[in-house]
Amino acid sequence: KTAVRVSCGEEHTAVLTKGGAVFTFGSGRYGQLGHNSSQDELRPRLVAELWGAKVTEIACGRFHTLVRTDSMKVYSFGRNDQQQLGRGEDSPPSVPLPVPLQQLCATSGLVIENIFAGGDSSFATCVHKKDLCRRLKNDETPPSVENMVDTWISGCDSKLLKKIKKEIHETFSSASCMNRSFLSQSKDKHFQTSPDYPGLDFSLAQSVFKKLLKKEVLSTEVQAAVVQLLPALDGNPVGVEGLRVFLVLNELLHVIQKLKKQPNTRLAEEVAAAVQKLSPENLQIIDSKVTDVYKRDFFHHLFLRIVSDKPEMFMFNDSETLVWFSSEASEENVVNFYLFGVLCGLALYNNSIVHMSFPLVLFKKLLDVEPTLEDMIEFSEAVGGSLKYILDYEDDDLEDQDFTFKIHWDGMDVDLDPQDPQKAVTSQNKKQFIDAYVNYAFNTSVEKVFQEFQRGFFQVCDQRLLKLFHPHELQGMLVGEAVYDWEVLRQ
Structure with a gap:
């Protein structure tokens, strides 16, 4: 059943389906569930006494429930200590029975x-029948986003441009408007939204953005509205429906990439x-829906933004x-390394x-291979070269070179042997x-941050599977190859 409305009391809930059926669950001690009993219901249960009537509205008070049908009848059930049911005190409170409102309204030419429902009270608003008909006639369905775009395109060169810009801003600077505009209306599929199904019409989004981006003035306004929207987006939305806007933005960037010779880098970074x-968890949901064509550009801008x-x-x-982890990371950034690993x-x-040139040592550590002098030579020719010089020094007067166990790394002086800070490097201990x-x-200087990075990385990738690779193979997959066979490329 497709739920279209939900109302909650203090200890019970009522749900209205698209077909006009009512389901209730929770506490039934005052008969507020309408099942002709005072039993509690752990799962939603159909209010069978309303079967045959198409309910259009529901309202829950603290311990009572009201429903209105398409024939303008109002039914009530539940606690009646304050006469909140609007019917005789002798009538059974746990059975949905009509409230004698219709007869009162009819004598005055009114309809409900x-x-x-208040805590212990009930209200109904009534209007003249002719006024209700007029309201229903004027209550037009909001225009579809396709019709809106066609109107904007046809009027963008006229005096209506100011109004059009305002409408574009209202549509694309609001997450709710963005979500609503591109819902899949086929068989109400958007009601089935889940982590596996976003409920969006992606072909509609692509079509709309292609039309808008062909008009420079409209394209500029859309991108400006989106840039204003982005800082307000919730990083942890209540439900998966709140993630739809990120998928819509993905389609926008995808279309920009295809149509624009000079894409808006700022928008992609934002x-x-x-x-x-x-x-x-939400990143994984989003990632599973992002189109393959856009993924490369998405990750490119994302990693550039992180470094920036x-x-x-x-x-x-x-x-x-080459880039390596800082040994001076704050506690906040230690957490960020987990997200970076993800x-x-x-x-x-x-x-x-990944558009960040990590040295081979990162992939060695991911595969539990110990770093070596060759890794230092790769990362820093100056430091690695000095260490190689010390290792290859054959004379016995190495201590005369004034090398000590005190080093300078990542902007800090470090004693490699805290027990003997002035310990000299000799031929015996080199x-x-x-x-x-x-x-x-x-290892030591980045122990915390690497542990968090590793934890995030293996949150996504199967550690046992990656063990099948050599470090240089894993490096090639993640950051690409740094050495090219130019003869093959020339061919």
């Missing part, structure tokens, strides 16, 4: 328009920032060609390149020094 605020907004999370090598896992899962240096840079 709406019903309301969308990426809004998506970044979603919880990992959270530079303190990362450190770069001297040539700024995003990297999603990128790998979707065969999308291997110990190099191992300690590499271990501090790639």
Whole structure:
């Protein structure tokens, strides 16, 4: 059954279906469920006494319930200690019985328009029949988004442009309007929204955006409205319906990418920032619906935005060609590394390149392979070269070179041997020094943040499956290959 309205009392709930049936559940101690008993109901149960009448409105008071039918009859049931049922005290309170309103209204030429339930009271509004007919006639269905767009396009070069811009702004700066505009109306499928089905008409969204983006003045107004909407989006919506707007925005960016020679980079970055605020569970739902064509561009802008907004999370090598985790991450950023790991896992899962040049050591650590001097040489030729020089030094006077176990890494001075801060590097302990240096840079200094990153990454990717790969293979899948066979490319 498709639910169209829900009303709640203090301890019971009533649900109205599209077909006009009423279901109730919860406490029934005062007969407020309408099942001719005072039993509680754990699951929604049809109010059989209303069967045959098409109910159009429901209202729950604290311990009583009201319903109105399409024939303008009002029924009540439940507690009646304050005469809130509007009928005789001797009538059974747990059975839906009519309230003698219709006869009163008929003598004055009135019909019941709406019903309301207070805590221990009931209300009904009445209007003259001719006024109700006039209201129903004037109560037109809102125009579809397709009709609105056709109107905007035909009038965008006229004096109506100011009004059109206002309507565009109202439509695309509101998440609820965006959601409503592109619902799948076929057989009311949007009522079946779930994590597996968004209830959206994607072909309609593509068609609408293609029309709008071909008119520069309309395109500019739509993108400006969306940029204003994005900061207000909830990162943890109450239901999956609240995620629809992200999928609509995906279609907008997809169309922009196809039609515009110079896409709006700011818009893509703002969308990426809004998506970044979603919880990992919601990210996975969104990711499963994002079209493959757009995924690469989506992840590209998302990772660029992360580096731009959270530079303190990362450190770069001297040539700024490789990136590694910062050893000075705050507690807030430690949490962000978990989300970053989730995003990297999603990128790998979707065969999308992460546009951040991580060294091989990251993928070694993910596969439980210990870092080595070669990893330091890859990340920093200066530091790695110095360590290689020490390792290869063959004379016995290494201590005369004034190397100590005190190093400088990521803007900080660090004692690799806290028990002996001035400990000199000698021919006997040089291997110990190099191992300690590499271990501090790639393990000790980033222990917390890497654990969070790893936890988020394996939240998405199967750790046992990834164990089948070598580190350089995993690196190629996530960040691409850095070495190209130019002869093959020339062919």
